[in-house]
Amino acid sequence: MSDKKKVVSVPVQSINNVADEIFSITLQNQYIASHAHSGQFINVSVPQVNGILWRRPFGIHRTNADAGTFDIVFKVIGRGTKALKQTKTGDELDIIGPLGNHFSYPSDLKEAIMVAGGLGIAPFPLLIQDTKDKSIQHTLFYGAKSKDQFCSLDFFNTSVHDLHLTTEDGSIGEQGLITDSLERYLKGLNTMEGKYIYVCGPTPLLSRVKLLAHQYNIRAQVSVETIMACGFGACMGCPVPLEKPTEDGRKYLLACKDGPVFNMEDIIIDE
Ligand SMILES: Cc1cc2nc3c(=O)[nH]c(=O)nc-3n(C[C@H](O)[C@H](O)[C@H](O)COP(=O)(O)OP(=O)(O)OC[C@H]3O[C@@H](n4cnc5c(N)ncnc54)[C@H](O)[C@@H]3O)c2cc1C
Ligand code: FES
Numbered sequence: 001m002s003d004k005k006k007v008v009s010v011p012v013q014s015i016n017n018v019a020d021e022i023f024s025i026t027l028q029n030q031y032i033a034s035h036a037h038s039g040q041f042i043n044v045s046v047p048q049v050n051g052i053l054w055r056r057p058f059g060i061h062r063t064n065a066d067a068g069t070f071d072i073v074f075k076v077i078g079r080g081t082k083a084l085k086q087t088k089t090g091d092e093l094d095i096i097g098p099l100g101n102h103f104s105y106p107s108d109l110k111e112a113i114m115v116a117g118g119l120g121i122a123p124f125p126l127l128i129q130d131t132k133d134k135s136i137q138h139t140l141f142y143g144a145k146s147k148d149q150f151c152s153l154d155f156f157n158t159s160v161h162d163l164h165l166t167t168e169d170g171s172i173g174e175q176g177l178i179t180d181s182l183e184r185y186l187k188g189l190n191t192m193e194g195k196y197i198y199v200c201g202p203t204p205l206l207s208r209v210k211l212l213a214h215q216y217n218i219r220a221q222v223s224v225e226t227i228m229a230c231g232f233g234a235c236m237g238c239p240v241p242l243e244k245p246t247e248d249g250r251k252y253l254l255a256c257k258d259g260p261v262f263n264m265e266d267i268i269i270d271e
Helices: 030-035 079-084 124-130 153-159 178-188 203-216
Strands: 007-019 022-028 041-044 056-059 062-064 069-075 092-099 111-117 137-144 162-167 195-200 219-223 239-241 252-254 261-263
Touching (some): 030 069, 056 079, 069 079, 111 178, 111 203, 124 153, 124 195, 137 178, 178 203, 195 203, 203 219
Parallel strands (some): 195 219
Antiparallel strands (some): 007 022, 041 056, 239 252
16 A cells, blocks of 8 residues: 555545435545545445444545545445444544546547446546546436435536436436436447546446447446455455456456456456
8 A cells, every 4th residue: 555545534524315325425635635536436444333344445426625525425235334324524434545546538538428327426526527627528327216316416417518317217317227328329429439438337237338338339447346345455355357368367357456447348247
């Protein structure tokens, strides 16, 4: 771990219930607020719960360099996130970060086509922040089960040029899967020049986007949410299988250290 990626205790500025069992926490840390990029994450110790050995990883959702703060958003799933939602303003969280690599922006990027399923939305506000000076088009495909499962919609409504929402129950946006909406969009494009897909979400979504990227000959980067333990390459607990071995013969890379962002074509999406 570099000096900057050390365990730090960060004050909680606020915690808000932003959607159904989805919470946003604003944390104070000037280094992360000024230096984090889209796709990077923090690994959080959840001290309230006895018996949790491993930290829990959460993507950095937004940063505010002027205020020295950054946000994470999380869905309550199991013991760690149940405990995390009990956090109060003024508490201190023990975190490591910023960890991992981040999305990259090729020099010919003209349109960033972001695809998010559920909490896979986490890295995308920062992607928009990262690229805001590049005069590129931001297109977002964001799908969830129902309208009470979306977060940061106010931000996306004002910051993306083209927003496509889908829900499985039709309660907001189009009814259906976000990948169907993406496919119609790709089908209608005249050229893929300068267009790149950035995707984050559950495995079935990643798997479908990988097929679509191949079919429509568009390059894609993916941020994976492989289950992790240490978060910085020490435990070998987060292997991501490769389509082809690396030059030094490795068949796997580590999600936490080599990722979480990969070129879609390089990795096998294991369903
Ligand atoms: C790089 C990275 C970034 C992430 N960013 C976010 C984020 O921004 N917001 C967010 O809500 N979540 C995010 N996650 C997932 C988050 O870390 C897990 O939801 C969290 O660890 C669950 O902890 P828990 O103790 O509540 O659940 P546990 O009690 O540990 O697990 C409950 C159930 O969920 C399953 N599970 C746990 N973690 C994952 C996972 N990563 N993927 C699939 N199934 C899992 C377990 O196998 C178990 O069945 C991210 C994961 C990674 C690796
Ligand atoms: S989580 Fe330990 S090596 Fe990746």
